[in-house]
Amino acid sequence: MVTRLTWSPGHPLASLTVGKQAFRKLAFISSAWGCRAGLTARIPRAGTNGALMTMTFIWSHVRRTGQLMRARILLADDHPRFPEMEQHLLESEFEVVGKVGDGQALLEEAMRLKPDVIVTDISMPILNGIEAVDRLKESGCESRVVFLTVHCDADFVRRCLSTGAFGYVAKSRIASELILAIREALEGNIFVSQHLP
16 A cells, blocks of 8 residues: 655645555654644545545655755844854754844844744843734744743743743753743644743
């Protein structure tokens, strides 16, 4: 039995036919890695005159060559130490496509680069992170947002999530929670640091 894999619209690999075992491996990878593009499997059902059973998985990171690719991350923080720390932490799993130091630059680079996820601080010059994300959403930006901040007050958490953000991570928990928060954001889930209000 063969399985037909239909890639998301516009992908250079319009379709691919693989064996059943290969499909199972692909499905496992897609479910384990999060989401980016749709993966649809069409499997002929036995005894149904070739009727198709459609199974949809969330496929993570499809390269233009058809290989797995990493989610693209834009970092925003006015403290030069943190973007470097974040990049070092993330680069084994994600592609860091840019680093900016203020909210205006975040606006410009997010619209230009269209990253999968934006990781941003709150307190930044020109525009703070919340203002920048509000404007991005008004502009139709579809990037998912994770706030990385020193602020642990419940009012900040509520305000940041009201922008449509998918994550709120305390900087004190960057090593243990930032990657997890990004994974959850890619899957469409909201993540808030432990022990926050």
